[in-house]
Amino acid sequence: MQNTQTEYIRSITDFKPEIAVILGSGLGELANEVSPIAEIEYKNIPNMPVSTAPSHKGKLIFGKFEGKNIVLMQGRVHLYEGYSSKQIADIIRLLKNLGVNTLILTNAAGGINKEFNVGDFMLIKDHISCFIDSPLIGANDDNYGVRFPDMSNAYDKDLQKLIKKVAYENNIKLNEGTYVQLKGPQFETPSEIKMLSTLGADAVGMSTVVETIAAVHCGLKVGAISMISNMACGIYDKPLSGEDVTIAAKKAGPQFRKLIKEIIKAL
Ligand code: HPA
Numbered sequence: 001m002q003n004t005q006t007e008y009i010r011s012i013t014d015f016k017p018e019i020a021v022i023l024g025s026g027l028g029e030l031a032n033e034v035s036p037i038a039e040i041e042y043k044n045i046p047n048m049p050v051s052t053a054p055s056h057k058g059k060l061i062f063g064k065f066e067g068k069n070i071v072l073m074q075g076r077v078h079l080y081e082g083y084s085s086k087q088i089a090d091i092i093r094l095l096k097n098l099g100v101n102t103l104i105l106t107n108a109a110g111g112i113n114k115e116f117n118v119g120d121f122m123l124i125k126d127h128i129s130c131f132i133d134s135p136l137i138g139a140n141d142d143n144y145g146v147r148f149p150d151m152s153n154a155y156d157k158d159l160q161k162l163i164k165k166v167a168y169e170n171n172i173k174l175n176e177g178t179y180v181q182l183k184g185p186q187f188e189t190p191s192e193i194k195m196l197s198t199l200g201a202d203a204v205g206m207s208t209v210v211e212t213i214a215a216v217h218c219g220l221k222v223g224a225i226s227m228i229s230n231m232a233c234g235i236y237d238k239p240l241s242g243e244d245v246t247i248a249a250k251k252a253g254p255q256f257r258k259l260i261k262e263i264i265k266a267l
């Protein structure tokens with residue numbers, strides 16, 4: 001299926017991106033800062049899942065940024081939208097087919113670690129896949145990777161170093177921690193957050209882990225950053241809403257965009 005998708009994109013542009021960035025909540029506007037060589041809407045790509053989440057636009061934007069060939073995914077798709085982990089793997093493999101070797105993942109997440117504050121950033125050092133299907137279930141496609149891929153260094157160590165250096169040099173506070181993905185779309189209960197905290201999670205979200213597993217399987221270098229859009233349920237006695245996430249994402253947007261831009265520059 002990725003071949004049909006790759007052929008469709010190749011019929012529009014022969015541009016070869018090396019770096020892909022999946023833009024989470026609050027980062028969509030980064031696309032305005034890239035002079036696009038081509039823009040392709042997901043809905044025009046054969047069999048491509050279309051984002052239904054608010055503020056996720058659904059476009060691939062190809063262009064040069066700081067001399068680098070990049071592709072931005074403006075809008076991601078989530079399991080809670082009814083898509084399968086395999087459909088998400090296919091998107092990552094499409095990026096691989098287009099020439100991408102480095103994938104920067106961004107997201108909004110709920111803070112579990114009590115040292116975090118809303119609006120903070122967290123470098124994802126490792127993840128926990130919780131109650132979600134692996135994107136690698138089913139016959140293994142040996143063209144992409146091995147049946148049993150190693151996940152000991154899912155988040156590339158050199159990329160982690162580079163991201164920390166960039167944050168430090170730009171005076172951007174960067175926490176570090178473990179991200180856990182659940183399926184959603186409901187926010188967690190206080191008991192679930194207690195469980196996730198006991199398991200060692202620092203932040204919780206509804207994306208990224210599936211993308212990372214698929215990316216590591218096909219040999220992409222992955223770097224990932226969460227923006228803490230709210231403290232997770234039960235950390236404070238405060239009900240959560242999707243709107244809070246959007247508001248926090250908007251507020252942190254300029255600094256988040258700066259961080260990502262500087263990372264791309266440094267790559
Ligand atoms: N839980 C799960 N996903 C999220 C949250 C949360 O608290 N905030 C942003 N995405």
